[in-house]
Amino acid sequence: MSNGxxxxxxRLLASGAAAGALGFSGALxxxxxxxxxxxxxxxxxxxxxxxxxxxxxxxxRGDTLTKHQKEFEExxxxxxxxxxxxxxxxxxxxVIELTSGRPSFDVVHISYHVQKRQFEKGKWLADLTPFIxxxxxxxxxxxxxxxxxxxxxxxxPDGGIGALPFSVDYWIVYWNKDLFAKxxxxxxxxxxxxxxxxxxxxDPSSQTYGFVARGMKxxxxxxxxxxLLGYDQYSVDANRNLLTDTPEAVEAAKLYQTLMxxxxxxxxxxxxxxxxxxxxxxxxxxxWFDGVGFAPPLEDPEKSRVVGKVGYGLMPKGPKAHAAAxxxxxxxxxxxxxxxxxxxxxxxxxxGKLMGARLLQAGAGVPFRTSxxxxxxxxxGVKMPAAWVDAVVESAKISRLTLPVIIPVTEFRDVLGxxxxxxxxxxxxxxxxxxxxxxxxxxxxxxxxx
Amino acid sequence: MSILTSSDRVVGAASVGRTKRLRxxxxxxVVPALIVVIGVIVFPWVFTLWMSxxxxxxxxxxxxxxxxxxxxxxxxxxxxxxxxxxxVYTALSVLAPLVLGTAAALAFNTKLPARGxxxxxxxxxxxxxxxxxxxxxxxxxxxxxxxxNYLLSLVGIGPLQWVYHxxxxxxxxxxxxxxxxxxxxxxxxxxxLAALPTEPYESAQIDGATAWQRFRYLTLPMIKPFxxxxxxxxxxxxxxxxxxxxxxTQGGPGTASETINLYLYSVAFTYYDIGYGSAIAVVxxxxxxxxxxxxxxxxxxxxxxTGDGQ
Numbered sequence: 093m094s095n096g097x098x099x100x101x102x103r104l105l106a107s108g109a110a111a112g113a114l115g116f117s118g119a120l121x122x123x124x125x126x127x128x129x130x131x132x133x134x135x136x137x138x139x140x141x142x143x144x145x146x147x148x149x150x151x152x153r154g155d156t157l158t159k160h161q162k163e164f165e166e167x168x169x170x171x172x173x174x175x176x177x178x179x180x181x182x183x184x185x186x187v188i189e190l191t192s193g194r195p196s197f198d199v200v201h202i203s204y205h206v207q208k209r210q211f212e213k214g215k216w217l218a219d220l221t222p223f224i225x226x227x228x229x230x231x232x233x234x235x236x237x238x239x240x241x242x243x244x245x246x247x248x249p250d251g252g253i254g255a256l257p258f259s260v261d262y263w264i265v266y267w268n269k270d271l272f273a274k275x276x277x278x279x280x281x282x283x284x285x286x287x288x289x290x291x292x293x294x295d296p297s298s299q300t301y302g303f304v305a306r307g308m309k310x311x312x313x314x315x316x317x318x319x320l321l322g323y324d325q326y327s328v329d330a331n332r333n334l335l336t337d338t339p340e341a342v343e344a345a346k347l348y349q350t351l352m353x354x355x356x357x358x359x360x361x362x363x364x365x366x367x368x369x370x371x372x373x374x375x376x377x378x379x380w381f382d383g384v385g386f387a388p389p390l391e392d393p394e395k396s397r398v399v400g401k402v403g404y405g406l407m408p409k410g411p412k413a414h415a416a417a418x419x420x421x422x423x424x425x426x427x428x429x430x431x432x433x434x435x436x437x438x439x440x441x442x443x444g445k446l447m448g449a450r451l452l453q454a455g456a457g458v459p460f461r462t463s464x465x466x467x468x469x470x471x472x473g474v475k476m477p478a479a480w481v482d483a484v485v486e487s488a489k490i491s492r493l494t495l496p497v498i499i500p501v502t503e504f505r506d507v508l509g510x511x512x513x514x515x516x517x518x519x520x521x522x523x524x525x526x527x528x529x530x531x532x533x534x535x536x537x538x539x540x541x542x
Numbered sequence: 543m544s545i546l547t548s549s550d551r552v553v554g555a556a557s558v559g560r561t562k563r564l565r566x567x568x569x570x571x572v573v574p575a576l577i578v579v580i581g582v583i584v585f586p587w588v589f590t591l592w593m594s595x596x597x598x599x600x601x602x603x604x605x606x607x608x609x610x611x612x613x614x615x616x617x618x619x620x621x622x623x624x625x626x627x628x629x630v631y632t633a634l635s636v637l638a639p640l641v642l643g644t645a646a647a648l649a650f651n652t653k654l655p656a657r658g659x660x661x662x663x664x665x666x667x668x669x670x671x672x673x674x675x676x677x678x679x680x681x682x683x684x685x686x687x688x689x690x691n692y693l694l695s696l697v698g699i700g701p702l703q704w705v706y707h708x709x710x711x712x713x714x715x716x717x718x719x720x721x722x723x724x725x726x727x728x729x730x731x732x733x734x735l736a737a738l739p740t741e742p743y744e745s746a747q748i749d750g751a752t753a754w755q756r757f758r759y760l761t762l763p764m765i766k767p768f769x770x771x772x773x774x775x776x777x778x779x780x781x782x783x784x785x786x787x788x789x790x791t792q793g794g795p796g797t798a799s800e801t802i803n804l805y806l807y808s809v810a811f812t813y814y815d816i817g818y819g820s821a822i823a824v825v826x827x828x829x830x831x832x833x834x835x836x837x838x839x840x841x842x843x844x845x846x847x848t849g850d851g852q
Contacts, residue, residue, distance in 0.1 A: 184811050191600045214601045299686055309796050359685035359706025361795035370687060499601075502812045513796035517708060539599075 135228050139434035140169025146438060147186060147197035150176040152456035153259050153421065154201065157442055160450070164441045170434045183207065190216040195426050198435035202255050204245040205314075205419035205495040206502065211255075212248050213499060217424040219252035223436040230440060237445075241418045241491040242460030255422025256443040259457035261383040262487035263318050263417035263494065265405040266390065268398055271300065271378045279405045283322055283347060286379070286408045290355035293378035302355035302378040304368045305348075307516055309509040310502070311364045312348075315381060316512055317494045318417030320344040322410015327508075328496035332540060336508060337522070337529040343411075345512065345521035352516045361516045373397060381407075383419065384487065387480055388455035404483040406490075416487035417494035420460065449473075458484050499539040500532075507532040587827075594820035601814065611821035620797055621822065624805040628781065631712055631719075631801055635780035636773055638720040643727025643772065644765075648757070650728065651735045665725040672722070676789035679718050680705070683790070705791050708798035715799060718786055723779070727772045734768030735761070770841040777837060781830055802826050 148154035154176045161172050175197075177185055183206065189195040191214070202211060211217050223229045235243065235253075242257030265286070267279055271293055280286040290302030306312040317327045323340035335341060352360055355378075357371055365382050372380040373390065375397045389395045390402045407416050423442050425435040441447065448459025453473040464470055465485050474481055495501055511528035515521050594611055598604045615621050650661050667675070682688045683704035691701040704714040738761070746756050784803045787793070793800030793808075800808075806826065810819030 180812075187600055187814060210601065307795070308792070309794050310792075357686055358701065359703040361708070362703075362706035362711075362791065367684065370684070374687065376686065500813065506808070510796045513794070517796075 133227055134231060136168045136437060138228065139431070139437065142169075142431050142434040143171040143173065144199060144429075144431050144435050144438060145197040146172055146174035146199040146201075147182065147195075148174055148176045148201045149182045149203070149421070150178045152454070153451060156447070156450055156454065156456050160447070164438060167441070168434070168437055170437065172438065179203070190214060190426065190428075193428060195428055198426060198429035198431050199438050200255075200424055200426055201258070202422050202424060203419070204255070204257075204422050205493070208245060208254070209497045209501075210499045211424075216427055217254040218427045218429065218432050218436075219248070219254070220256065220425065220436060220439070221251075221253050223433065224253060229433065229436065234440070237463050238460045239462050239488050239491065241420065241488075241493065244493065245420055245422060255424030256439045257460035258421045258423045258443050259385075259451060260418060260420040260460045260488075260491075261385045261458065262484060262491060263314070263382060263407060264384050264483045264487060265407060266372060266380040266382070266387070267403040267405050268372070268375060268378055268401060269403050270375070270398075270401045272403070279403060280408045282409050283319070283411065287347070287350060287355075290351055290379060294355045299357075300376050300378070301357045301371070303351045303381070304356050304360065304363065304371050304377045304379070305352065305381040306364055306368060307352055307356070307360040307513060308362055308364045309513045310505040311509070312512045313505040313509040314417060314419070314494050316344055316348045316508070317496075318381075318407070318415075319347050319410070321415035321417055321492050321494065322407075322413055324410070324412035324415075326493075326496065327504075328498060328536075332496075332498060332536065334529050334533055334536065336532070337525040340412075341525055342522045345515060345525055348512060349515045349521055353518075361513050375401070379405075384480070384484055385457060387476055391476060402477075404477070404480045406483055406486045414490050415492040416490045418487075418491040419494060421457075452481075462488065498536060500535050503535050504532060507535070590820045590823055593816055594824050596817045596820075598817035598820075599815050604817075607817070611818050612825070614818060615821060615825060620800070621802075621805060623797060624800050624802045627712065627799060628801040628803075631716065631783070631787075631799075632777060632780040634712070634716040635719040635723070635783070636776045638716060639724040639727045639776060640769065640772060642720065642724045644731050644769070646724060646728040647731035647735055648761075650732055665729065667722045668725040670722070672785040673789050675718065675722060676786045679786075680790050683714060705799070706795060708795050711791060711795065711799045715787060715790065718790070719780065719783065722786075723776060727776065730768050730772045730775075731765055734765040738764050766844040767841065770837070770844045774834070774837045774841060777833060778830065781833065802829075 146157075148157060158174055158176060161174060164170070165172055176182075182201070183203065186195070186197075186200050186202070186207075187210070189197070190200075190211075195216075200217075202208070224234060235246075238246070238257050239260065241260060246253050246255060246257050248254050265279075272279065272289070275292050277289050277292060280289045286303075293300065293302035305315045320327060320341060323344055325335055325338065325340040325344075327334070327336050327341070329335055357363075357377070363371075365386060368377075368380050368382060369386055369389065371377045373396045384404075387402075387404070391399055393399050407414075423439045425432050425439060429435050443460075445459075445461055445464055448461045448464040449467070449470045451457035451459055452464060452470060453475065455474075455476050459465070465481070465488065471478070471481055496504060498504060507528050508525075511519075511524035514524050595606060595608055596604050597607045597610070646664065650657060650664070654660065682690050683706070685691060685701055685703050685706055688704070690704065694700070694702065703710060705711045742760050742764075743756060746760055751759070782803060783801070784807070787799060787801060787804055788807070791799045793804040802822065803826070806819055806822045809815050809822060813819075
């Protein structure tokens with residue numbers, strides 16, 4: 093019985109344009125999912141019989157792709173062998189294999205905010221532009237739907253397209269409505285209001301604190317660079333000159349220091365996102381500043397004491413700009429792959445509207461595709477509260493990349509993150525940033541030398 | 543001057559002849575072990591030495607820089623701090639289990655009720671997986687949600703920040719290490735105590751020695767070789783400790799608990815600076831060799847003096 097159904101569906105998919113006309117929402121019985129829209133004219137079965145290897149980051153996003161992999165195999169006749177590895181180890185594995193010139197995989201999942209420049213300089217990814225322009229492989233307008241941040245991440249300095257934009261993470265402020273109501277406070281609209289609200293919510297005698305964010309070295313750097321965006325400044329300029337000890341950088345660091353020393357729980361220097369999330373889940377923290385992707389456990393009654401009490405706020409406006417810090421993942425084809433077209437079809441499937449809707453509805457990630465976020469039908473199926481989706485949509489409008497597009501991103505995060513940790517322990521922000529900038533400058537210069 | 547009889551010569555010649563014939567046939571037995579040793583020990587070390595003399599970053603061109611990477615170590619504040627952290631962490635992680643393990647061994651050497659059961663429970667931490675232990679301790683250390691601060695609050699002691707503060711992080715990590723490895727020291731010392739002769743104690747008791755005097759002047763000198771074995775094992779183990787440190791703090795807060803191992807990992811595998819990472823590995827290797835030699839020398843000196851020069 094099941095064989096018969098499977099065969100019938102395979103035949104149906106094999107009939108080419110049928111997939112587009114049918115739409116997977118109906119075929120798979122999933123409510124609120126868009127049709128598999130980018131299939132008009134695309135010959136999905138052109139590379140049937142090919143086998144590709146896919147290297148994914150272990151995450152809800154990687155899980156979603158693996159879960160629906162069979163759908164791609166039936167659509168294309170391409171066999172997929174995929175593996176998922178935890179983020180840090182996946183990055184190491186990918187870099188080492190790509191450096192060898194003979195990676196074991198055709199498709200690779202990358203973290204744009206850490207690896208973009210490294211991958212560009214190593215020329216490890218195939219330029220997808222010829223495939224995107226080929227009407228037999230891609231529908232016209234395939235790229236038009238991605239947000240500006242997505243296109244910025246995907247585009248190389250030479251104009252080519254590396255990895256396709258897969259999932260975006262905007263930084264928002266999670267806030268505890270109960271704690272705010274008790275103090276008769278409303279959600280802050282500016283940085284100054286955020287500092288005032290955080291101070292008002294803090295009461296160490298009841299172990300309640302107004303604000304929490306990452307204090308752990310390395311993990312904390314995006315917090316500061318995100319605050320810096322409110323001063324209308326990036327940490328590195330377009331010519332890769334460091335802007336990490338400017339007056340704006342010092343002001344942002346002072347803001348970070350104030351929030352983390354006056355309104356954050358004790359021990360915050362050792363907090364990564366997980367510790368921040370735990371504190372917020374217990375209902376003892378007024379505001380938590382972090383990526384939008386950490387939201388699902390907050391609405392899970394088994395894990396959270398704040399179910400239904402969480403507000404999802406847009407990042408408050410800074411003195412000079414209103415910006416939502418942005419990081420993201422992409423999916424690309426390795427330059428060394430011998431099955432580039434088949435691998436590209438996988439990337440296209442993974443970054444399509446249907447997969448974007450799946451990520452959004454499951455709370456596994458946020459697609460870079462604006463049409464998915466705007467689709468009322470898709471929104472109906474989203475498990476998270478409407479305020480969360482609103483925060484995502486509004487953040488997309490003021491999105492800015494939070495980490496610099498340089499090769500030694502990890503060292504940048506370590507060196508500047510160490511300075512930020514020292515600030516929480518009482519060091520002078522200006523002196524710390526000056527020292528950290530001097531320490532990191534030669535590392536940055538050396539990375540671009542060859 | 544020696545006079546050989548003809549029969550001696552015949553035997554000698556036969557022996558030499560046999561040796562000459564047999565010697566080459568032994569070689570094939572040595573070759574597999576030789577290949578393995580060269581492949582997994584000698585070659586990696588020679589290769590690491592060679593890499594340490596290169597500027598070698600993954601994805602970039604390599605060039606020979608001689609001893610430049612080693613010179614860089616002397617001005618690298620983070621490396622020097624990591625050295626200090628390693629030494630402090632190692633010293634405390636040897637000392638604390640040594641004292642507590644010896645005390646536990648003395649206790650378990652007496653005739654306690656349910657001694658076997660208690661000893662079994664006592665050695666359980668040693669059998670647990672370090673990463674699992676580390677995750678549990680991470681939760682226990684949490685300043686707001688951890689059980690340790692709750693227990694302290696019951697006796698009126700204010701909350702501590704444990705691994706979340708630079709000034710307490712190393713001591714907190716040593717606490718985990720001590721909890722896990724005290725049983726090992728206990729087992730080693732207990733083995734030593736079981737082997738002690740009873741005559742000196744009988745004699746001391748007749749002479750009116752107190753319990754402390756019997757421990758200080760009889761037990762301690764006699765279990766010294768066993769203590770040295772424990773020190774050697776613990777020192778090498780604490781020096782190369784990675785799993786617990788990485789899982790609980792990743793070297794933080796800041797770099798307050800970053801040991802050479804953690805720094806080496808960051809340099810080689812997150813910064814991809816293979817040349818510099820190799821130089822750190824070489825220095826670390828030399829450090830371990832030196833420490834091992836010192837400890838082996840002390841072990842030799844602490845051996846029981848049997849009076850016949852053995």
